[in-house]
Amino acid sequence: MKNLLKEIDEVLLMGPGPSCVPKEVYNALSCKTLGHLDPYFIQIMDEIKKLLQKIMKTNNRLTIPISGTGSAGMETCFVNLIERGDPVLILVNGCFGLRMQDMAARLGARVDTLEFDWGKPVELGKVEEKLKKNSYKIAAVVHAETSTGVRNPVEEIGKMLKGKDTIYLVDTVTSLGGIEVAVDAWGIDALYSGTQKCLSCPPGLSPVCFSEKALDVIINRKSKVPNWYLDMSMIIKYWEGKKRVYHHTAPINMLYALYQALLLVIEEEVKKVFQRHMENHKKLVEELQSLGIKMMVEPDFRLPMLNAVYVPEGANDAAIRSRLLIEHKIEIGAGLGPLAGKIWRIGLMGHTAREENVNRLVKALKAVLKR
Numbered sequence: 001m002k003n004l005l006k007e008i009d010e011v012l013l014m015g016p017g018p019s020c021v022p023k024e025v026y027n028a029l030s031c032k033t034l035g036h037l038d039p040y041f042i043q044i045m046d047e048i049k050k051l052l053q054k055i056m057k058t059n060n061r062l063t064i065p066i067s068g069t070g071s072a073g074m075e076t077c078f079v080n081l082i083e084r085g086d087p088v089l090i091l092v093n094g095c096f097g098l099r100m101q102d103m104a105a106r107l108g109a110r111v112d113t114l115e116f117d118w119g120k121p122v123e124l125g126k127v128e129e130k131l132k133k134n135s136y137k138i139a140a141v142v143h144a145e146t147s148t149g150v151r152n153p154v155e156e157i158g159k160m161l162k163g164k165d166t167i168y169l170v171d172t173v174t175s176l177g178g179i180e181v182a183v184d185a186w187g188i189d190a191l192y193s194g195t196q197k198c199l200s201c202p203p204g205l206s207p208v209c210f211s212e213k214a215l216d217v218i219i220n221r222k223s224k225v226p227n228w229y230l231d232m233s234m235i236i237k238y239w240e241g242k243k244r245v246y247h248h249t250a251p252i253n254m255l256y257a258l259y260q261a262l263l264l265v266i267e268e269e270v271k272k273v274f275q276r277h278m279e280n281h282k283k284l285v286e287e288l289q290s291l292g293i294k295m296m297v298e299p300d301f302r303l304p305m306l307n308a309v310y311v312p313e314g315a316n317d318a319a320i321r322s323r324l325l326i327e328h329k330i331e332i333g334a335g336l337g338p339l340a341g342k343i344w345r346i347g348l349m350g351h352t353a354r355e356e357n358v359n360r361l362v363k364a365l366k367a368v369l370k371r
């Protein structure tokens with residue numbers, strides 16, 4: 001039998017995730033599997049919590065990775081915080097805001113949305129108006145909208161919600177590890193992220209974080225969490241306390257990988273990691289502009305790790321992406337929803353955000369666009 005794994009080429013991942021994985025993280029994956037209650041493994045779990053708290057700038061004790069990708073983290077937040085009939089506000093300006101709306105509606109929440117153009121940030125004035133007229137149990141927003149390359153004003157929305165009972169829920173799947181996320185200072189009550197974007201770890205885990213206020217809501221639920229696998233009240237008993245209670249078998253080796261990926265960020269220094277993202281983003285923008293390729297998002301709201309650019313006029317979107325992949329071994333992302341065929345999404349996430357990668361992409365783009 002042939003083994004397909006032997007035929008995998010190394011591809012430079014410059015799309016919307018997954019991002020390139022450093023060799024230290026691949027090495028971590030191949031460490032020996034321990035039991036999920038092994039005392040040594042429990043030490044690693046405790047270290048992961050501390051590292052996540054540091055990167056998220058929080059003292060929240062309930063800061064742990066959920067088994068599953070970013071969407072499992074999204075579901076964890078909604079399924080634990082929502083009970084039928086709860087009023088929920090979702091700010092939507094891209095694909096992932098829509099996913100939040102879908103999840104909340106499936107749980108029987110009374111979902112109210114504020115929608116904004118794809119490619120534009122959430123407008124604070126409209127949010128303020130909405131919050132004046134209504135009260136919500138949860139208000140949710142995506143920090144880094146990966147479908148458009150827009151950074152939403154999470155800190156400013158946090159200020160509007162200060163002193164209210166509303167739980168402030170933020171998607172940081174693409175922002176964590178690439179730009180600042182300050183859970184405590186920004187008043188975030190519930191957050192989820194992912195491993196395969198700026199943390200440069202393979203997909204498979206979703207760090208989440210809950211404030212005491214959010215934890216209170218979870219503990220005082222009238223109904224059981226409808227989803228067994230993601231029920232925080234049970235998961236906590238495995239991740240906290242002296243006596244760890246089995247809930248589901250932790251994805252041991254994935255957790256080694258996350259541990260190593262977080263260590264790499266801390267060793268490089270969080271501030272310097274953000275700087276590296278920003279510098280390479282600026283270089284990329286400059287190079288693309290010299291090729292006549294235009295950015296979609298206004299400079300103030302651009303994400304350094306996800307660059308949305310207009311497909312040049314006359315260029316064949318799919319053919320160019322396919323040639324980049326086949327001839328140059330570089331993956332970039334296509335547009336989603338209303339932006340399909342109109343934009344490319346060029347990722348500079350985590351380990352991918354390096355000058356040599358920017359140079360390699362620009363050179364390849366030049367070659368491909370010339371023909």
Ligand SMILES: *Cc1c(COP(=O)(O)O)cnc(C)c1O
Pocket residue numbers: 017069070071072074096142144145146147171172173174194203
């Ligand atoms: C990638 C992404 C998700 C979903 O994560 P998966 O790992 O694909 O499940 C959610 N939100 C945002 C902003 C993302 O970029």
